[in-house]
Amino acid sequence: MGDAWDLIVVGAGPAGAATALGALSADPRLRVLILDRAAFPRDKACGDGVSPDVTDMLAVLGAPGLLDDWAPVRRLELSHGERRVSRPMRRSVRVVPRTVLDHRLLTAAVDAGARFEQRRVRAVRPRGDVVIVDDDLAGRVVVGADGAYSVVRRVAGVPAVRRRALALRGYVVTPPKWSGRQVIAFDPEHRQAYAWCFDRGDGLANVGYGAFHTDGVSRAVLLRQLGELLPGADGGTDWRGHHLPLSSWRWPQPDGQLLLAGDAAGLINPMTGEGLHYAVATGALAGRAAAAAVTARRPETAGARHRMAVRALLGRHLRHTATAARLSAVPAVLMAGVTAADRDQHVFDDLVDLGLGQGRLTRRVLVGLARALTVR
Ligand SMILES: Cc1cc2nc3c(=O)[nH]c(=O)nc-3n(C[C@H](O)[C@H](O)[C@H](O)COP(=O)(O)OP(=O)(O)OC[C@H]3O[C@@H](n4cnc5c(N)ncnc54)[C@H](O)[C@@H]3O)c2cc1C
Structure with a gap:
């Protein structure tokens, strides 16, 4: 040695x-x-x-x-069933x-x-x-x-x-409707699961589906649920899955x-x-x-x-993220989050910071959630 x-x-x-x-x-x-x-x-x-x-x-x-040299992506779109928000993020991500x-x-x-x-x-x-x-x-x-x-x-x-999530990703030619954006569609049929399509900006998009409850989840199940939420996204190539230690x-x-x-x-x-x-x-x-x-x-x-x-x-x-994850496991709260982010750019920004950065559950997020839960 x-x-x-x-x-x-x-x-x-x-x-x-x-x-x-x-x-x-x-x-x-x-x-x-x-x-x-x-x-x-x-x-x-x-x-x-x-x-x-x-x-x-x-x-x-x-x-x-x-x-x-990779294209900045500014727009983020979130949906849960009929509820939807599409807004620019404060700062761009890259895919x-x-x-x-x-x-x-x-x-x-x-x-x-x-x-x-x-x-x-x-x-x-x-x-x-x-x-x-x-x-x-x-x-x-x-x-x-x-x-x-x-x-x-x-x-x-x-x-x-x-707690471990399981997710599968592939690549598709970017469909024009998803160009220049990150799209996340929460699954109304399965708690704490979502499909995504992230445009890379070079003609391809990263698509996938992640499940935070993994009992009975297989590659075939993930692909099927991806196709149901984002039709066309399941037609990609280079599929690869992995666990996520939460x-x-x-x-x-x-x-x-x-x-x-x-x-x-x-x-x-x-x-x-x-x-x-x-x-x-x-x-x-x-x-x-x-x-x-x-x-x-x-x-x-x-x-x-x-x-x-x-x-x-x-x-x-x-x-704060542990608390937020528990809250967002309740479908009504998740829907309220999408609604609150749609109503107020600041709530949207705070949720992005909590989900992608080092943000906290701010007062305006909590107030926005409470309003969205009580005032329809
Ligand atoms: C499908 C999916 C989608 C995701 N999407 C995103 C996203 O969009 N944005 C985001 O920020 N995060 C995302 N994540 C999470 C992200 O991929 C991980 O958090 C990230 O890869 C962690 O980096 P790491 O360096 O800790 O581990 P890894 O990237 O996994 O690197 C670990 C390295 O260790 C090596 N290794 C393992 N065992 C050994 C060994 N015994 N000897 C030698 N080498 C070894 C491996 O070969 C590997 O290169 C996603 C995860 C998954 C599964």
């Missing part, structure tokens, strides 16, 4: 790349190794919706303008295939000084003041950015995420040298299924926590540093 790496990152998705960028922007001299079982570019099941917070964070991490996004992020991490190696990690074992990976690598800190089925999470002793009221991160980020940390918005922004945010924080702990020659403090930083940034937001 050679010298210990300062930081080993398991998983080279957005959380892993952001971890490396976070560490190297804090201290460019650190020796950082990123491992992924896949060769890049690689695909990943996703709606490909990249919120503006992601591009902001990447700029801070030293990767500005990474997605500038970027993960083969492109993840490859660019990993390239930025390598350009910043990280080393990438293709390898499926099978074993992670803390030993003394280092963590041994697969018997032949040692890291002072190891970050698990290895997604929804994380090996590192299990070794760190963090219980499996309790965040809850509390966010666990143990002390020590094993840190978690992104899906491995169980961070997907339980209302919307958004996870890229949490992946980049918590990856960056994990990288900085690792850098601070290694620089202080106290790698065992990395876990506590990371926990404090993530809770400071997201703790309150996570409690």
